[in-house]
Amino acid sequence: MALLITHNLAVGYGRGKQTTVLLRGLDLKLEPGHLVALLGRNGAGKSTLLRALTCSSLPLEGTIEVDGRNLQDLTQTDRSRLIGLVATDRIQAGGLTVTELVSLGRQPHTGFLGRLSEEDRALVAQAIHDVGMSHKANDYVAGLSDGERQKVMIARALAQSTPIIVLDEPTAFLDVASRIETMQLLASLAHDQGKAVLLSSHDVSQSLLMADDLWLITSNREVVSGTTSDLLQTDVMNRIFVSTSIEFNPNILDYQSVSKKNDQDA
Amino acid sequence: MRSRYTVVMILLAVALLLLSVACLLLGSVDIPARQVTDILLGRGSDNHAWEIIVLQSRLPMIATAVLAGASLSVSGLLLQTTFNNPLAGPSILGVSTGAGLGVAIVMLAMGGTVGSVFGQTLGSYVATLLGALLGAAVVLAVLIAFSYIVKSSTMLLIVGILVSYLASSVISLLNSLATEEGIHNYVAWGFGTFSGVSVDQLPVFAGLLLMSLFASLLMVKPLNALLLGTRYAENLGVNTRRTRHSLLLVTGVLTAVVTAFCGPIGFLGLVVPHIARLTLRTSNHSRLLPATMLSGAVIALLCTLLSVNGMHGIIPINAITPIIGVPIILYIIVNRRKIQYFN
Numbered sequence: 001m002a003l004l005i006t007h008n009l010a011v012g013y014g015r016g017k018q019t020t021v022l023l024r025g026l027d028l029k030l031e032p033g034h035l036v037a038l039l040g041r042n043g044a045g046k047s048t049l050l051r052a053l054t055c056s057s058l059p060l061e062g063t064i065e066v067d068g069r070n071l072q073d074l075t076q077t078d079r080s081r082l083i084g085l086v087a088t089d090r091i092q093a094g095g096l097t098v099t100e101l102v103s104l105g106r107q108p109h110t111g112f113l114g115r116l117s118e119e120d121r122a123l124v125a126q127a128i129h130d131v132g133m134s135h136k137a138n139d140y141v142a143g144l145s146d147g148e149r150q151k152v153m154i155a156r157a158l159a160q161s162t163p164i165i166v167l168d169e170p171t172a173f174l175d176v177a178s179r180i181e182t183m184q185l186l187a188s189l190a191h192d193q194g195k196a197v198l199l200s201s202h203d204v205s206q207s208l209l210m211a212d213d214l215w216l217i218t219s220n221r222e223v224v225s226g227t228t229s230d231l232l233q234t235d236v237m238n239r240i241f242v243s244t245s246i247e248f249n250p251n252i253l254d255y256q257s258v259s260k261k262n263d264q265d266a
Numbered sequence: 267m268r269s270r271y272t273v274v275m276i277l278l279a280v281a282l283l284l285l286s287v288a289c290l291l292l293g294s295v296d297i298p299a300r301q302v303t304d305i306l307l308g309r310g311s312d313n314h315a316w317e318i319i320v321l322q323s324r325l326p327m328i329a330t331a332v333l334a335g336a337s338l339s340v341s342g343l344l345l346q347t348t349f350n351n352p353l354a355g356p357s358i359l360g361v362s363t364g365a366g367l368g369v370a371i372v373m374l375a376m377g378g379t380v381g382s383v384f385g386q387t388l389g390s391y392v393a394t395l396l397g398a399l400l401g402a403a404v405v406l407a408v409l410i411a412f413s414y415i416v417k418s419s420t421m422l423l424i425v426g427i428l429v430s431y432l433a434s435s436v437i438s439l440l441n442s443l444a445t446e447e448g449i450h451n452y453v454a455w456g457f458g459t460f461s462g463v464s465v466d467q468l469p470v471f472a473g474l475l476l477m478s479l480f481a482s483l484l485m486v487k488p489l490n491a492l493l494l495g496t497r498y499a500e501n502l503g504v505n506t507r508r509t510r511h512s513l514l515l516v517t518g519v520l521t522a523v524v525t526a527f528c529g530p531i532g533f534l535g536l537v538v539p540h541i542a543r544l545t546l547r548t549s550n551h552s553r554l555l556p557a558t559m560l561s562g563a564v565i566a567l568l569c570t571l572l573s574v575n576g577m578h579g580i581i582p583i584n585a586i587t588p589i590i591g592v593p594i595i596l597y598i599i600v601n602r603r604k605i606q607y608f609n
Contacts, residue, residue, distance in 0.1 A: 077503040080501060089494075089498065092495075093493050095543060104491060112487070
């Protein structure tokens with residue numbers, strides 16, 4: 001059964017008369033154990049959709065159901081136990097150690113003063129281990145590389161012990177090695193730990209390679225969803241961008257310029 | 267890391283004790299140490315004036331400095347975390363000036379002649395206190411309103427500075443209406459002092475501040491979540507709007523109470539949280555907050571000791587705090603790339 005279901009969801013920004021609807025009529029599903037990539041051009045509404053799904057902003061229309069309950073009816077604490085977030089926001093946590101930062105992920109489960117139990121500490125250590133950062137558990141976050149920071153932020157979401165993890169462009173500022181490592185890590189979280197992992201990305205080839213399902217925002221603001229292998233059989237990849245000078249090449253799982261393709265064909 | 271915390275806290279406690287003893291023994295009047303001990307132990311002294319100086323001047327001054335220092339420093343830390351801005355502080359954001367404006371209005375309303383600003387009668391000091399609380403609350407409300415409009419923390423800092431200028435200019439305008447004695451009182455208050463709280467006033471002063479300091483300790487969990495910014499904090503189940511408002515309420519009471527009794531004391535709120543972070547090497551509020559309290563108390567006592575031992579009479583506290591504060595802030599600005607908590 002799907003963990004997260006949207007019904008006729010519309011997302012956008014603004015209020016009252018100045019509302020801009022970016023995407024509407026969305027009926028999407030997130031399944032446990034699946035890695036889902038959300039792809040679309042800049043400004044298509046990826047972040048806006050993720051904000052709505054994580055309750056950072058309210059949906060303009062429709063509902064989001066998580067585990068059979070309407071997300072908006074849940075308390076903030078309930079939500080924080082269902083959906084973990086890895087965003088692109090700048091954080092001021094350089095003065096915390098990796099363990100301290102990841103421990104913040106236990107907050108939805110700890111008491112008023114935030115004291116960690118033995119079990120909490122074990123879960124934090126496990127999360128740090130899962131992202132391969134145990135050797136730096138006591139290092140300051142300030143001393144980490146961008147890739148390591150992203151892994152620690154993912155560990156923080158893991159420590160939150162939510163069935164769903166949503167990531168907004170988790171590989172955006174990473175070099176190619178960290179990008180691939182991060183995608184592998186996310187895939188293993190989905191496949192080995194049974195989490196539903198949804199990420200937005202501009203890295204088309206890695207997403208197509210690793211994701212089980214795709215949510216594609218086309219140039220006319222439709223969201224096409226399905227399994228990666230099914231969607232690759234269709235021409236939908238060529239409906240994401242309006243440009244006539246690029247074309248999707250299924251052999252390299254990426255876009256290339258039309259002229260270059262012609263050269264190769266000739 | 268824990269051992270560092272223990273060591274720092276023990277050193278701070280020792281410093282607090284030594285400085286308190288120094289403040290009891292040293293001052294504009296020379297009193298032999300033996301006599302001070304006798305007076306403190308209730309054995310009295312041959313010199314009645316000495317008894318009054320120790321029990322009704324030096325002792326309350328020490329208590330005031332300790333509480334005011336801790337309160338302003340915690341106030342600064344809460345503002346820095348709430349606004350996600352390491353250069354925030356009660357004086358720079360105009361909270362102290364707002365409280366000062368409240369005090370000025372109350373003084374003017376009372377004709378500037380009802381005792382001193384510190385209020386000799388119960389009515390006048392309650393009014394002064396309420397004026398300060400209201401003034402601080404107005405400035406904090408303005409800051410909250412602007413924080414929803416301007417997202418940049420630097421811009422919010424500038425809004426705070428502008429509000430501060432505005433409050434200062436209103437204070438000057440009010441002064442032009444006041445009596446000469448009123449202006450004199452207000453100017454004297456503006457220098458900042460920890461000697462303004464009498465033994466009778468101490469329970470109210472201490473009660474309000476201790477309550478607020480305790481409240482701040484209960485907010486360590488959401489404070490740590492706020493280090494990650496609003497969106498992450500909300501994802502961790504923190505109601506950020508309510509948390510920010512409660513934090514600012516605590517900040518407002520801490521700043522207003524200290525300002526009403528001691529004058530608008532600059533720099534402590536801005537600098538002490540940085541000193542605590544640099545010595546502890548952490549942004550984790552469960553250790554940072556208690557260390558900020560103790561450091562604030564220690565530094566305020568140090569300022570007091572310097573203030574009462576001037577060559578020719580008392581040096582205003584506000585003449586001392588920038589000498590300690592400015593070099594530290596400049597050091598932090600210059601070295602911010604090397605300092606962990608900025609990265």
